[in-house]
Amino acid sequence: MAKTFEYSMKIPFDMSDVNGFIKIPQLILLSLQVSGMQSIELGMSDMYILENYNLVWIITDYNMKIDRLPVFDEKITIETYAMSHNRLFCYRAFNIKDEAGNTIIEMVATFVLMDRDTRKVHPVMPEITEAFDSEFSKTMLRGPRFKELEGGVEQEYLVRFYDLDMNGHVNNSKYLDWVFEVMGADFLTHHVPKKVHLKYVKEVLAGGAITSQYEQEGLTTLHQITSDGHINAQAEIEWEEVKEKGWTYGN
Amino acid sequence: MAKTFEYSMKIPFDMSDVNGFIKIPQLILLSLQVSGMQSIELGMSDMYILENYNLVWIITDYNMKIDRLPVFDEKITIETYAMSHNRLFCYRAFNIKDEAGNTIIEMVATFVLMDRDTRKVHPVMPEITEAFDSEFSKTMLRGPRFKELEGGVEQEYLVRFYDLDMNGHVNNSKYLDWVFEVMGADFLTHHVPKKVHLKYVKEVLAGGAITSQYEQEGLTTLHQITSDGHINAQAEIEWEEVKEKGWTYGN
Numbered sequence: 001m002a003k004t005f006e007y008s009m010k011i012p013f014d015m016s017d018v019n020g021f022i023k024i025p026q027l028i029l030l031s032l033q034v035s036g037m038q039s040i041e042l043g044m045s046d047m048y049i050l051e052n053y054n055l056v057w058i059i060t061d062y063n064m065k066i067d068r069l070p071v072f073d074e075k076i077t078i079e080t081y082a083m084s085h086n087r088l089f090c091y092r093a094f095n096i097k098d099e100a101g102n103t104i105i106e107m108v109a110t111f112v113l114m115d116r117d118t119r120k121v122h123p124v125m126p127e128i129t130e131a132f133d134s135e136f137s138k139t140m141l142r143g144p145r146f147k148e149l150e151g152g153v154e155q156e157y158l159v160r161f162y163d164l165d166m167n168g169h170v171n172n173s174k175y176l177d178w179v180f181e182v183m184g185a186d187f188l189t190h191h192v193p194k195k196v197h198l199k200y201v202k203e204v205l206a207g208g209a210i211t212s213q214y215e216q217e218g219l220t221t222l223h224q225i226t227s228d229g230h231i232n233a234q235a236e237i238e239w240e241e242v243k244e245k246g247w248t249y250g251n
Numbered sequence: 252m253a254k255t256f257e258y259s260m261k262i263p264f265d266m267s268d269v270n271g272f273i274k275i276p277q278l279i280l281l282s283l284q285v286s287g288m289q290s291i292e293l294g295m296s297d298m299y300i301l302e303n304y305n306l307v308w309i310i311t312d313y314n315m316k317i318d319r320l321p322v323f324d325e326k327i328t329i330e331t332y333a334m335s336h337n338r339l340f341c342y343r344a345f346n347i348k349d350e351a352g353n354t355i356i357e358m359v360a361t362f363v364l365m366d367r368d369t370r371k372v373h374p375v376m377p378e379i380t381e382a383f384d385s386e387f388s389k390t391m392l393r394g395p396r397f398k399e400l401e402g403g404v405e406q407e408y409l410v411r412f413y414d415l416d417m418n419g420h421v422n423n424s425k426y427l428d429w430v431f432e433v434m435g436a437d438f439l440t441h442h443v444p445k446k447v448h449l450k451y452v453k454e455v456l457a458g459g460a461i462t463s464q465y466e467q468e469g470l471t472t473l474h475q476i477t478s479d480g481h482i483n484a485q486a487e488i489e490w491e492e493v494k495e496k497g498w499t500y501g502n
Contacts, residue, residue: 012287013297013307014280014424016417018457023413029265036263046264047324056264072417073298161436162274162428166267166323173265177413185412185458206269207436 002081002133005038009076016072018189020246024196025177027070028062031094031107032172034078042131049128054116059172060089061110061143064196068104071246075099082134087123088112090134091141108141116167119203143197146234149224152215155182159208170204175233179223182212191219191239198235253332253384256289260327267323269440271497275447276428278321279313282345282358283423285329293382300379305367310423311340312361312394315447319355322497326350333385338374339363341385342392359392367418370454394448397485400475403466406433410459421455426484430474433463442470446489455483 015026039045049055070076076096083091089110096105113122129136163174176198180188204210210227223235266277290296300306321327327347334342340361347356364373380387414425427449431439455461461478474486 010291012284014283014287014416014422017413018415018417018419020417025413032265033263036265040261045324073296160432161434161439162268162276162432164269164436165265166269166271168269171265181411181413183412185415188412 002083002135003038003042004079004081005034005041006077006079007034007037008078011070011072011074011076013072016246018185019192019242020072021069021192022071024069024180024193025173027096027105028107028176029173031078031080031096031109032059035080035092035094038080038132044128044131049113050116053113053122053125055113055122056116056167057111058114058169058200059109059111060200061141062107062176062196062198063109063141063143064105064107064193066105066192066194066196069192069246070096070098070104076104082129082132083108084135084137084139085124085129086136086138086140088121089140090124090129110141143199144236146199146222146224146236148231149213149215149222152213152222153182154211154213156209156211157181159204159206159210164206168206170206172200175200175204175225176235178210178212178225179214179233179235179237182214182223183221190242192242193237194240195238196235197237198233200233201231204232253334253386254289254293255330255332256285256292257328257330258285258288259329262321262323262325262327264323267497269436270443270493271323272320272443273322275320275431275444276424278347278356279358279424279427282329282331282347282360283310286331286343286345289331289383295379295382300364301367304364304373304376306364306373307367307418308362309365309420309451310360310362311451312392313358313427313447313449314360314392314394315356315358315444317356317443317445317447320443320497321347321349321355327355333380333383334359335386335388335390336375336380337387337389337391339372340391341375341380361392394450395487397450397473397475397487399482400464400466400473403464403473404433405462405464407460407462408432410455410457410461415457419457421457423451426451426455426476427486429461429463429476430465430484430486430488433465433474434472441493442490443493444488445491447486448488449484449486451484452482 079095083093094107095103214223219239225233330346334344345358346354465474470490476484
């Protein structure tokens with residue numbers, strides 16, 4: 001069994017959206033910070049891996065199932081563990097639980113190690129997988145097959161200085177930010193996601209702009225992020241209408 | 252003496268900029284979360300104040316003195332306490348300390364209470380100031396007098412859904428984000444702020460766009476955020492050149 005790490009917190013005001021739900025890009029950032037805490041605890045911090053191997057973690061895939069979104073002032077627990085790995089890919093589970101212990105969000109993120117200078121993917125080393133008690137499994141977790149979008153609605157976004165991490169890469173959580181933002185405030189005020197699948201294809205470079213584009217079919221949206229004629233990320237989201245604002249929950 | 256609250260953490264990878272320094276808007280968000288933790292601990296949470304008084308805190312002013320910025324993987328302690336208050340304004344100190352206990356950043360933020368519906372400022376109540384052991388003082392802390400900019404460099408930014416907090420207001424940390432972003436990646440890669448003074452003038456409304464504008468004189472920049480012909484925020488920043496990247500610190 002893989003080692004589990006837990007972190008509990010109340011959802012602060014500045015992490016809550018206009019409906020009183022947690023902002024999803026913030027939830028992802030937070031989850032990544034919790035897995036970072038586990039790495040520090042197990043002696044496998046980002047700093048250790050950078051200094052000893054010149055490698056950094058990147059995320060290639062998110063798969064979220066959302067039963068309901070945590071609301072302002074709600075106490076949640078983020079549980080995370082290394083589910084399994086194969087030669088290149090490490091699968092990490094995140095379970096967001098409410099105070100009664102019910103899992104309200106399940107997320108699986110796929111991590112790979114990348115050389116900081118060559119930017120090439122590097123096989124995962126036993127020293128790392130053993131520290132997390134991650135299980136080896138040949139099984140590859142694959143998301144949906146994404147098709148290239150032909151039309152739809154689009155919006156351009158500038159890549160900002162603070163979108164970049166220490167390696168000059170666009171921070172992972174930004175892709176999802178662009179995917180959500182293009183839907184517009186009115187749609188986001190009246191809809192919440194039930195399922196989100198995001199696949200990272202190619203790094204967005206610093207200094208330029210990206211286009212976030214989507215096609216909608218009922219309550220499903222297909223997304224792509226492009227720049228300089230390349231696809232950088234693709235996503236599929238299933239939505240449902242907001243029936244109850246977050247701040248009325250439990251009242 | 253006001254009650255002091257402390258929170259310690261290591262700066263994670265995703266909070267570090269391309270120089271290996273903490274991202275300043277994230278440092279502010281983090282500091283506000285720490286003051287939020289103190290409020291919860293003292294029974295004066297945002298939720299309590301909202302439910303009992305229909306009031307929310309807004310910040311009208313930030314004043315930062317930066318000796319040096321924390322770097323990736325550095326352990327810092329954020330110390331905060333309610334410095335003093337008068338009829339309307341509450342002054343809160345944040346001191347960011349390194350592991351040896353030296354204060355490397357001092358920040359004072361001015362808070363006021365606002366009615367959630369009328370959006371009018373509300374006098375601060377003894378129940379609140381007493382919980383924090385805040386001292387009454389007639390002294391008003393005033394920042395520099397800002398002049399209206401006449402020219403300079405400008406850039407438009409869309410107000411995004413996730414820029415808004417639960418009240419539909421633009422989150423405080425966004426103003427500073429726009430002030431920094433307009434300087435461009437090249438400038439921000441080669442300069443760090445030594446002093447930052449930001450004054451909030453008028454709420455930015457959801458759904459529109461803002462213009463972030465600056466004039467530069469040597470290593471001082473004057474900033475303003477405008478929308479619909481109004482000034483929303485003004486700032487003054489003193490910069491210095493980056494002599495040493497964050498990740499070389501201590502090596």
